[in-house]
Amino acid sequence: MTVHGHDERKATATAVGPAAPAVGAEKPRRVPLAGASLPVWPAGVADTGDNASLASVVGAGYAMPEGLSPPDWARFSAYSFMQFNAWEYFFYQFHDGSIPKELWAGADATFKDMVRTKPGLGRFWAEARISFDEPFRSIVDREFDASPVAGQPGAPAPQATGLHT
Numbered sequence: 771m772t773v774h775g776h777d778e779r780k781a782t783a784t785a786v787g788p789a790a791p792a793v794g795a796e797k798p799r800r801v802p803l804a805g806a807s808l809p810v811w812p813a814g815v816a817d818t819g820d821n822a823s824l825a826s827v828v829g830a831g832y833a834m835p836e837g838l839s840p841p842d843w844a845r846f847s848a849y850s851f852m853q854f855n856a857w858e859y860f861f862y863q864f865h866d867g868s869i870p871k872e873l874w875a876g877a878d879a880t881f882k883d884m885v886r887t888k889p890g891l892g893r894f895w896a897e898a899r900i901s902f903d904e905p906f907r908s909i910v911d912r913e914f915d916a917s918p919v920a921g922q923p924g925a926p927a928p929q930a931t932g933l934h935t
Contacts, residue, residue, distance in 0.1 A: 824849065835890040850894040851901070857881040858906045882913055889919040 824845065831838055831846030838846060857877065864874035885891055895914055899907055 830890075831894075832888040832890045835893045846890070847894055847898065850891060851898055853881070853884075854895070854898070854902065854910070857910075858902055861906050861909070885910070885913045886917050886919065892917070892919070 827838065827842045827845050828849055831843070831850070835843060835846065860869065860874055860877040863869045864871065864878075885895075892914060895910065899910070902910070
C-alpha cells in the first residue's frame with residue numbers, strides 16, 4: 771500500500787515512548803501515519819493529563835521539583851523519561867549511522883542545554899539513570915557533572931547520586 775508516496779511495507783519507525791504495558795495488558799496497536807508505523811497505547815498507559823496541566827507540571831518540575839505533589843512528580847518523571855529516552859535513541863541511531871549528523875547535532879545540543887539550564891532534571895536523572903545503559907548513561911552523567919545548575923534546588927547532591935565518581 772502506498773501512503774503519501776511511501777511504500778508502507780518499507781516505511782517503519784520506532785516510536786520513543788513509555789515502557790511496554792504490564793503482562794496481560796493490551797498490546798500496542800500499530801497504525802499507518804505518513805507511511806510509518808507508530809504504536810497506539812491503550813488509554814491510561816501513558817496518560818499525562820491535558821496539555822495545559824502537563825505544561826504547568828513540567829515547568830514547575832524543571833525549576834523546583836520538590837514543590838510537586840507525588841502525582842505531579844510522577845507525571846513530570848514520565849515526561850522526562852520520554853525525553854531522555856528520545857535522547858538515547860538519537861545517540862544510538864547517530865552512532866550506527868541511521869540518522870544524519872545534522873539531526874544528531876541539533877538534538878544533542880538541545881538536550882545538553884536542558885541539562886545545563888533545568889535543575890529539576892538532576893533529580894529525575896538521579897532517580898532514573900539506572901534505566902539507561904552504557905555508554906549513554908556515562909555521557910549523560912558527565913553532562914550533569916559539568917552542569918552549572920548542579921547544587922541548585924532540584925539538582926542532586928553529588929555524594930547522594932554517585933554521578934561524580
